[in-house]
Amino acid sequence: MLSYLLISFCLFFTSHQTKTPAPVIQTSLLYRHWIHSQEEDNSTQGTITYRPSTYSFPPARGRDGFELKKGGAMLSHQIAAADGNRTVQEKWKLKKNELTMTGKSSARRFKIVSLTQDKLILKRL
16 A cells, blocks of 8 residues: 555656746847857757857867847858858747757757857757
8 A cells, every 4th residue: 555655646746747947048149140169069968059250269170150130030151162151041930949940941940958148059859
């Protein structure tokens, strides 16, 4: 009988735990030019780190990035030949903490893990 009560309590407790709410995203912090800081990516957690274009990056053989604008416009800065960049116009939208970037032929979805004035951490969905 005691084991039945213990199991019932455990099942009740685990089924009524509240999920951690999604972080509140301060949208105004997104409106900038973000550059991939691959040195800070965390492969075990699956996170991708971006820094503002004004950040002092170490030397690298090209860096991709994007610039989010108000109203859903986006400039995607992709690595091109000779370690340069090519710029492509795309769109973006935010729903809670989910960021979707849409190009001509594909859409990429990310969870915003963290957003501060000097760092954006994303996780692919």
